[in-house]
Amino acid sequence: MVKRGKLPGAYEWLRHEYPDVANAYEQLGTAVHGAGPLDDRTRALVKLGISVGAGREGAVHSHVRKALEVGVAPREILHATVLALPTLGLPATVAALTWVRDVLEK
Numbered sequence: 001m002v003k004r005g006k007l008p009g010a011y012e013w014l015r016h017e018y019p020d021v022a023n024a025y026e027q028l029g030t031a032v033h034g035a036g037p038l039d040d041r042t043r044a045l046v047k048l049g050i051s052v053g054a055g056r057e058g059a060v061h062s063h064v065r066k067a068l069e070v071g072v073a074p075r076e077i078l079h080a081t082v083l084a085l086p087t088l089g090l091p092a093t094v095a096a097l098t099w100v101r102d103v104l105e106k
Contacts, residue, residue, distance in 0.1 A: 008058065040070040045080050052084050052096040060099040074104050 007015075015022040033043060044067035051059035067077050081100050085093045 008062070041067075041072050044070050044072055045076070048077065048080055049084070052081055052093075053088060055092060055095070057095075057099045060096055061103050064100050064103040068103075077104065 011022070038046065044063065048060065048063040048067055051063050064077055068074075077100060078097070081096050082093065084096060088096075
């Protein structure tokens, strides 16, 4: 099982109510992270980019925290988010930047 900082309340509820499901999900996460050659920082930025592209506010929050935990600098996180602009457009990128800043400015 992956050990992290404080988890979102909804996930804590899932873990309490459906521990086998949460454990299986966490094992899958561990397996995919270990399935290839990418280092922690690169994986963190890739996961952030996926979350930005999918427009998932909670996932962006989570992956910004995880990126910080593995040593990704705030400026690198912001740059990774701004890279979405040509592909996703201004409104989606600005929304993602607000989600990133939610975490960085705490």
